[in-house]
Amino acid sequence: MCTRSMGRSITLAFGAAALLGSSTASMAASPRIERHFVVNGRPVVVIQNVANGRIEVKSSKSQEVAVIATQNSSKINFEMEQAGDRIDVTANVADASAPPLDLETSLQLTVPEETELQLKTENGLIYVEQVMGDMTLESVAGEVHLKEVSGYIIVKTTGGSLVCTQCAGKLDFNSVGGSAQILQPALTNVNLRTTTGNILFDGDFIRTGLYSMKSGKGLVEVRFSGNDSFDLKAQTATGTVDNQAAAFLKPDSHGTVRRFGSKFRGLFGTFGAGLAKVELSTYSGTIRILKRD
Amino acid sequence: MQCRDVEEVLEQDGLAPLPEAARMHVARCPHCRGYLADLETIVSTAHELPAEVEPPSRVWTSLLSQLESEGIIKESAAPAKVAPASWWDGFGQLLRSRALATVTVGAVIAAAALLQLRQPSEKALPPVPPGIQVTLEQLNQQEGLVRNMHLAGASPVDVALEQNLQQIDDFIADCERHLKAEPRDELAREYLYSAYQQKAELLAAMMDRGRSVN
Numbered sequence: 309m310c311t312r313s314m315g316r317s318i319t320l321a322f323g324a325a326a327l328l329g330s331s332t333a334s335m336a337a338s339p340r341i342e343r344h345f346v347v348n349g350r351p352v353v354v355i356q357n358v359a360n361g362r363i364e365v366k367s368s369k370s371q372e373v374a375v376i377a378t379q380n381s382s383k384i385n386f387e388m389e390q391a392g393d394r395i396d397v398t399a400n401v402a403d404a405s406a407p408p409l410d411l412e413t414s415l416q417l418t419v420p421e422e423t424e425l426q427l428k429t430e431n432g433l434i435y436v437e438q439v440m441g442d443m444t445l446e447s448v449a450g451e452v453h454l455k456e457v458s459g460y461i462i463v464k465t466t467g468g469s470l471v472c473t474q475c476a477g478k479l480d481f482n483s484v485g486g487s488a489q490i491l492q493p494a495l496t497n498v499n500l501r502t503t504t505g506n507i508l509f510d511g512d513f514i515r516t517g518l519y520s521m522k523s524g525k526g527l528v529e530v531r532f533s534g535n536d537s538f539d540l541k542a543q544t545a546t547g548t549v550d551n552q553a554a555a556f557l558k559p560d561s562h563g564t565v566r567r568f569g570s571k572f573r574g575l576f577g578t579f580g581a582g583l584a585k586v587e588l589s590t591y592s593g594t595i596r597i598l599k600r601d
Numbered sequence: 602m603q604c605r606d607v608e609e610v611l612e613q614d615g616l617a618p619l620p621e622a623a624r625m626h627v628a629r630c631p632h633c634r635g636y637l638a639d640l641e642t643i644v645s646t647a648h649e650l651p652a653e654v655e656p657p658s659r660v661w662t663s664l665l666s667q668l669e670s671e672g673i674i675k676e677s678a679a680p681a682k683v684a685p686a687s688w689w690d691g692f693g694q695l696l697r698s699r700a701l702a703t704v705t706v707g708a709v710i711a712a713a714a715l716l717q718l719r720q721p722s723e724k725a726l727p728p729v730p731p732g733i734q735v736t737l738e739q740l741n742q743q744e745g746l747v748r749n750m751h752l753a754g755a756s757p758v759d760v761a762l763e764q765n766l767q768q769i770d771d772f773i774a775d776c777e778r779h780l781k782a783e784p785r786d787e788l789a790r791e792y793l794y795s796a797y798q799q800k801a802e803l804l805a806a807m808m809d810r811g812r813s814v815n
Contacts, residue, residue, distance in 0.1 A: 360757070408756060430758045430810070448806070449761035466803060467761045484765040484799055503796060504768045524772050524792055545789040546779060591776065591792040 341377045345390045350422045350441060356398040357429040359384050361413040365436045367421040374418040381410035424459075451486075458494075469505065487526065495519075502526060506593075510600075513538045515583040522589045529596040530588060537580030542588040542595045544573050551575060553599040602626040607633050616644060740797070743804050744770075762807050769800045 345351075351373055357363060361379075373395045377386050383406040387398040399413055414432070419425075425443035427434055432450045436443065442460040445452050447468040454461065458476035469487040472479065476494040487505035490498065496517040500507050506526040513519060513536045521528050532538070532553070540557065542549050551557070557577030574595070588595045602622045607630075610623050616637075619627065627633045744766070776793035780786060 431761075448758050448810075466765045466806065482799075484803060485768050501795070503772055503799060522792075524796065543788055545786055545792065589788060591772075591789060 339379045339381070341375075341386055341388075343375050343388050345373045345375070345395050347371055347373055347393045347395075347420065349393050350424065351393040351395060351420060352424040352426070353417065353419055354394065354396045354426045355415060355417075355428065356396075357413070357415060357427070357432075359399045359401055359411050359413045359432075360408060360430065361415070361432040363415045363417070363427055363429055363432065363434045365417045365419060365423075365425060365427070365439060367423070367438045367440075368418050369421070370418075371420055372418075373420070373423075376416040377413060378416075379413035381406065383410045384413045512536055513584040513586060517584040519584065519586045521587070523593050524591045526590065526593045527596060528588050528590050528593065529598065530586070531598045531600050532579065533600050535580075536584070537582060538578070538584035538586045539582040540575070540577045540579065540586045540588070540597070542574045542576075542597065544590050544593070544595060546592045547573075547590045548594050549574050550594055550596040551577075553579075553597045556599050557597075604630060604633055604636075608636070611637070611640060616640060740801060740804070743808075744800075758810070762803070762810070766800070766803055766807070769796055769803065772796050773800065 348371065353365070353373060355363060359379075375388060375395070375397055377397075377399070383401065383403045385400045385402050387396070387400070389396045397415065397417075399415070401411055403410075412432075419439060421438065422440050424441040425436065425439065425445070427436075427443070428446040429450055430448040432447075434445050434447055434450060434452045435455075436445070436453075436457050437455045438457070440458045443457065444462045445454075445464070447465045449467045450465070451468045452463050452465065452470045454463075454470070454472045454475055456474045457472075460478045460480075461472075461475060462480045463470050463482075465483045465486040467485040468483070469489070470481050470483075471489045471491070472493065473491045474493070475490070478497040479490070479493075479495050479499070481488045481500045481502070483502045483505055485504045486502055487507065488500045488502065489508045489510075490500070491508075491510050493509070493511040494514065496514045498509070498517070498519045498521070500509075500521045502522075503524040504526055505523060507521045507523050507528045508531075509519070509521060509529070510531040512533050515537055517538075519538075521530070534556075542551070557575075557579055559575070559577055574589075588597075602625070604626075607619075607623050607626055610619060627637060773793060773796045776789050776796065779789050780793065783789065
């Protein structure tokens with residue numbers, strides 16, 4: 309396995325000589341590697357990037373995966389491999405004692421519109437734009453920005469935040485300290501959980517959709533539109549519920565608050581016909597409910 | 602009252618005596634009667650489960666070998682080298698199984714939390730179930746190891762991980778204080794167990810990172 313791994317390795321020193329076929333390499337001395345992988349169906353791109361830096365994924369109409377890796381030093385080893393429609397890209401730190409600047413690297417990918425992604429990094433931004441397909445994005449401290457993506461989207465960070473603009477499909481976000489901003493979504497299933505981060509959901513609730521947003525200590529803010537239709541449950545243990553849309557919400561149509569009695573801190577309400585289900589909770593933070601103009 | 606309302610009542614109040622409206626609905630609804638019967642079976646079975654289960658060590662060994670055979674984790678390195686290994690090599694071997702154990706501990710906590718949340722609400726809930734105390738102690742021991750390991754690391758990622766671990770610890774302490782005062786606050790309990798699980802996952806990630814960097 310070690311030998312095979314070494315065989316796959318493309319380092320800066322040997323990269324230019326090792327690139328074959330459709331691969332296009334820059335000069336050996338340049339800290340840049342470019343490779344192209346022709347694919348047939350819907351590719352799966354797997355990136356393991358342990359270094360600091362940015363991963364950017366955009367789509368194009370062509371049936372190929374293009375990878376451009378740039379770095380500040382030779383302290384990073386890249387391995388790139390194609391197995392059918394699966395492309396594996398791994399960046400390994402060759403010298404952990406090198407200064408952080410030397411360990412910076414960035415990956416720029418162009419993929420077909422329908423592509424599955426599995427990206428894992430420690431630091432630096434993950435940016436994905438106009439890609440349709442299931443994706444799992446993991447980061448320690450880096451942020452994750454998604455724009456016009458759709459599919460089953462799983463984002464897991466420890467400290468990094470998520471900004472999801474015009475996303476569609478299903479979204480799972482789990483973080484310790486990261487925040488989540490969901491803007492203009494077309495998501496039918498949303499599950500956001502953070503311990504200390506904030507959550508902002510600014511957009512429409514799809515009818516029959518399920519939306520769960522939980523923050524241990526942060527702010528959970530929802531801004532809905534006049535066209536929405538949802539049942540709302542907002543609950544806190546020691547925090548507050550700031551309902552700035554009380555005039556638009558029909559209160560507690562199921563009588564649930566009475567069942568909870570005086571212990572319950574929160575509210576139930578229905579907007580429109582109550583087609584979607586929205587659950588907001590915080591342990592000690594604030595839940596804010598707003599209706600957009 | 603509709604089926605959905607009955608489900609909601611059951612979800613919130615458990616099998617405690619149902620409100621009159623719910624009873625009337627159940628009496629004429631075969632779907633809800635079946636649902637209720639299923640729930641009663643599940644609860645009665647759950648009550649028969651032992652309160653505290655300590656898996657024997659062979660379970661861990663078996664689990665470890667199965668994961669290794671499936672290639673999910675790497676095989677333990679054979680002691681081929683005669684030369685003394687570095688301190689980190691030895692520590693890495695130790696943590697290889699500990700990382701697995703940590704995640705498992707998180708899963709055990711989460712499962713126990715679920716069971717705990719499904720208990721009838723009449724019973725007062727203890728702050729921490731006794732069966733979990735042992736695993737929590739293990740979690741704290743591993744935290745000590747990880748913290749020592751990361752003291753040497755000053756990279757932005759190490760710093761971020763340390764901060765996140767501290768945030769979780771603070772949050773857990775906060776939840777535990779609250780639950781001592783209000784042991785029946787199920788929302789706080791849910792957050793507490795979720796934080797335990799997150800902590801287990803975070804410790805496992807820190808251990809893995811320690812191995813890959815060193």
